[in-house]
Amino acid sequence: MSANSFAQEIVCPRCGNRFPLSQLLNLCACGSPLLVRYDLKKAATALSKVALQRRVPTIWRYRELLPLQDDANLISLGEGFTPLIEAKTLARELGVQRLWIKDEAQNPTCSFKDRGLSLAVSRAKELGVKKAAIPSAGNAGGSLSAYAARAGIEAHVFMPKDTPLANQIEARQYGARLTLVDGLITDCGKIIAERKAAEGWFDVSTLKEPYRVEGKKTMGYEIAEQLNWKLPDVIIYPTGGGTGLIGMWKAFNEMEELGWIGTKRPRMVSVQASGCAPIVKAFNEGKETAEPWSQTATVAAGLRVPQAVADFLMLRTLRESNGTALSVSDQEMLVEIPHIGQAEGIFFCPEGAACVVALRRLTEQRWIKTTDEVVVFNTASGLKYLDVIRNNLVNK
Secondary structure, three states: OOOOOOEEEEEOOOOOOEEOOOOOOOOOOOOOOOEEEEOHHHHHHHOOHHHHOOOOOOHHHHHHHOOOOOHHHOOOOOOOOOOEEEOHHHHHHHOOOEEEEEEHHHOOOOEOHHHHHHHHHHHHHHOOOOEEEEEOOOHHHHHHHHHHHHHOOEEEEEEEOOOOHHHHHHHHHOOOEEEEEOOOHHHHHHHHHHHHHHHOOEEOOOOOOOOHHHHHOHHHHHHHHHOOOOOOOEEEEEOOOOHHHHHHHHHHHHHHHHOOOOOOOOEEEEEEEOOEOHHHHHHHOOOOOOOOOOOOOOOOHHHOOOOOOOHHHHHHHHHHOOOEEEEEOHHHHHHHHHHHHHHHOOOEOHHHHHHHHHHHHHHHOOOOOOOOEEEEEEOEEHHHHHHHHHHHHHOO
8 A cells, every 4th residue: 555545445335345456447347337445444544634734625535535645646736635616605595504506617627526536537638548438418528638638648529410519629738539429328338338448548537547546535535624624514426427526525525534524424315307307317216326317408518428337326326315316407597607707707608507506406305405505516617518508598
């Protein structure tokens, strides 16, 4: 084990298989995503909450709780430790005691994808990867392209042809090999699966490798640290592939074992688009896995994921947290974007706006109480969706 990391091994949460950190991995043989396990007892004796205060304001402030073995392979653009902004106007309007916006648009490529891709590319470099491939509904493709460029890794990005233009341009400007596909993100993933062996690509699809979730879990650590180690009552999160939802839940369990927080957990809320809501449907039907969604349609590119490999982990998290799942319409998202902008001065993406729509509905239903402290996520900048927003204005 490196002196910088307390990572021990990689484990399968479904079948219990264990793997060494030295092995380049995608999914377990049983088809499940893999997760990194740490020696948290040792970490608790070597790392304290107080020590974090003097550290760099990026995901790497939690260095010992990330799986990179050698700092020589660390690829960073300053991602993470995004602000937690109190939304006082919206809180008054919606009748909640305290409302926070975790603004992930302030990451280097203007989206939360930078957390996971910083980790995944760093580990890919460490394990000798020369070429990486990703299917992307938008922001992940641009993020991989940026980090791969910095690492000297060849990036191959596959996007649906109707992905927002900003994402397409961004990937090309970072030097990625971009392929536009007549289909969905799942169709992009199939192309990578069919060609990766012959092309020598490492597949960094959502939760098909064990490192993007490690970068995303830092959102959970940051929320705890920014709220003085007291978790909120509710976290509302837009869910496509679900890496952040699973990652934050993992972070909360790690922090409890470290002695940094108690047993209290937020109720986790998964928000999807009404035109693509497989997790919502499975949750409402009491199922442990989700059926693929047919006829997918939404302007929220990040929510256009008809089938997620980690569906069972998402559903498990929602139920363990006493949370819920709901879907909102495209029109509701697009109406909410300027409303939030005028109330709080933040240009939300459609996926983030979906969280505020969900908050509005859950307060009306009194599922969220007036005494609750709530965190909603803005996962990317609205500037990446100018073509979507313009089309909506033209069609009014």
